[in-house]
Amino acid sequence: MTIHLIRTAGADTRIFDEVLHFLQSFEGPVQFTGNTALVWEKPRYTNKRVDEESFFHQERVLCSMACFDTPEIPVFRKECSWKELFEKCAQYRNTFPVAETDLVLLLTDIANEFNWFCALDPGFPYNGFVHTGEWAHYLKASEVFPVAYLVAGLILQQHMFENMAQLQAAVHQQPVGCINDFCGHKKEITLKMRTADVCPECMQKLQGKLEPRAIAQVLDIFEGVRKRLLFNQPFRQAVSPSRLVVNTAGRILLPDYGNLEIKLTPLEKTLYLFFLNHPEGVLLPDLVDHRAELRKLYGRFSNSGLLAEVHNGVEGLVDVTSNSASEKISRIKAAFTKALGADLAAQYIIKGEKAKPKSIALDRSLVIIQGNPVAYD
Template identity: 35%
Template sequence: MKVHLIRSEGFDIEDFNNVFNLLKTTKGPIEFVPSEPIVLPESDNFIHYEDLKSFEKKHMPEWSMVHSYMPEERVFPMTKPVFTWEQLFQICQDFRSANNIPDTDYVMLLTEQANDLNWFGAIDESMKNYFIHTADWDHYFQNNVDVRFPIAYEIAVWLLRSMMFRNRIEIIDNIHENAQGCMMDFCQNKKDITIKMRTADVCPSCTELITNRDIRKNYLKQLFDTMESIRKNLLFRQRSVLLNEPSSMQIRGYRKDIYLRDLGDLQINLNPKEKTLYLLYLNHPEGINLSCLIDHKEELTAYYSMLTVSGSTERVESVINKMIDYRQAVDVSIQFSKIKNKFTTALGEFGNQYAIEKVGDKHKIVLNRELVQIVD
C-alpha cells in the first residue's frame, strides 16, 4: 500500500524530510513516497478569527465534522487566507492525474495553508485523498515542539480512520465529542489534541469497531507503532528534563546515522559535513580546540570519504582542508550551531548536552559516553 506525501512549497523541506524519516522508522507494509513540492494557487477565501477561542475552534462541515488551533504572539481579531477543503482535495486529485497515481494509492497534501473549517487534517469522500495542516502546532505544544511528531501523528490517524470507516459520515458519527484520550477524539477545542497524542490510545468502543472491520493486522501494527513512538517521544521530552536523564544515542551502519533511542528511535539528520565533525568530537570526549583540528586531518578525511556520495579524492581533500583551516573557523562554528539546532529541536534544552559546545578553550560534546553506542 502506497501513501504519496506531497508538500506545498511553504512547508519547510527539512520538516517535511523529518516527517518522512520518522514515518519510515516504523516498519510495515505501508510505504510512504515523498514527492516534488507543489505551488498552491492564490486563494480568494479568508478566514477571520475574532479571538483566541475562534482560532482554537474547529467548525463542522455542513454534512457534519470538526477541529482547530494556534500560538506565537497572535493578535486577535485576525484574518488570513484559507483554502476550502474542496480546493485542497482538488490539488490531491490533480496530483493523481498528473502523475498517473493508481486509484488504490493514497495521496496526502501537507500544507502550511489554513483550511476554511480550521481542522488539523481531513479526508475527501473517496477516502483516498487527505490534507494535513503543518503550521500552528507551536500553539498547542509549548516549548518548541518538533513539528514532525504532531504531523506524523495526524498522518497515522487519518490513515487509520480511512481503514476503519467506509465514508466520511461514518467518521462523523463515530467521532468522540468529548475528549477521552482516544485517537477518535474530535477535539473541537483543538487544544485537546495534546491529550490524544499523549495517550496514543484507542478506546474500547473504537477497538471493537476496528476488530469488526477486518483491517489487515500488519497495517494496524504499523500505524499503532507510529503513534506509540510519537507518544514515547512526547513523554520523554517532559520526563527527561524532570529527571535529568538524557536519551541514549546509537550510531548505526556504514552511514553512521544517529538515533536517539529513548525518543522513539528518532533520527537526527546531519549532513555529511556536520556528521564528519560530530563523529570526530564524539570520539574525543576530552575536547578539541578549533586551532588543533588540523591534527585530526586523517580522522576527518576518513569520516568524510565514508559519508559523502559525491566524493572524488580532490573534493574530499578540499572540503577537509577548509574544515581544518583555522582562518576559516567561522565556517566550522556555523556547522556546530546547525548541529546544535537539530539536537535542541528534537530534545528541547536538553539538546545542549549532545551538541558540540565551547567549554573553556576547547569545543566538546559533554554527553556521558556511556549513553553512546556504535553498531555496525
C-alpha cells in the first residue's frame, strides 16, 4: 500500500517535508511518498467569519454532505468545500499513475466547510485531506506530529469503515483517547493525541481488513507522535536517554523518542560518527591523525562519493588553521538541542572544555550502527 501526500500552494513546505520524513522513518508495508515541488493550486475558498464557539466546533456531517448555515462572526478565515479538496486528489490520480487502492491525501492550510481536522471522500474513500493549519490553538508542539498522526489515522479509518454512515455511527461522541474520538469540541483532540491509541472495540473493526504488519506500523507512528508530544512537557528532563541508531541509509534516529531523526549534513554526520567511535575523546588538533577514518566515514555519507569531494571535505575538518570542526560541532549541538531541548540533548552532543578532548557522553550500549561501521584507526 502506498500513501501519496500532495499539498496545496499555501501548505508550508517545511511541514510537508518533515511530515513525510517522519512517516517514512517507520518501517513496514505501508509506503509514504510525496513531492514538495509538486503544488496544486489553492481550491476555491471564501473568507468566512468565525467566533470562538464555531472555530472550535467540528460539525457532524450527513452522508449527503449538505451545507450548514452558520451565523456571521467577527474573525475571518479561508474556508473551502470538501468537494474542492477531494477534486484536487482526483486531479492527482488523473495525472499520475496511482493504484486504485492507494490513498491520495491532500495537505492543505485552508480550513473546510465542516471544520474537520481531516476526512476521507465519502464517495471515494481513497482520497482525503488533512488540515495543516491552526494547530497552535490545540497543542504546544510542531504541527508535524498532529498532521502525521492524522495521516496515519486515515489509513486505519479507510479500512475500518465502508462509508461515512458507518464512520459516524461508530465514532465516540465522548472522547476516550481513541483515533475514532469525534472531537465535537476540537480541543478534545489533545486527549487522543496524547494517548495515541485505538480502543479495543475499534481495533476489532480492523480484523481481517488490514494486514497485521500495516496495523503495527501505524501504531508505531502513533507511539512516535505520543513520545514527541511528551518532549513539550515540563517533566521531559526525567526521560531516559534513547538508543541512537545510524541506519544503513545514514540517517541518525532516536527510536525511543518516537523514531526522531536528527538531520545533519554529510560532513556533520562524519564528525559525529567519528566521536561516537571514540568514547575516550579526541582533541580537535589531533583530528589530523585520523584522516583515514574520517575519509572512510565521509565516503559513506557523501552525496556524490567522489574522491575529490571526500578529500577536500576531510582536509577542511582537520585543518588546524580553520574553524571547520568547531563550527560543525556547534551545528550538531544546535540540531540535537532543537529536537530534544537542552537537558536531553546533553547526552548526545560533542562537548569538552577548551584545549581538552571532545567526546560524547552517551552510553555506547545505546548506540547501534547498522550497515558497515568504520572501525577505529
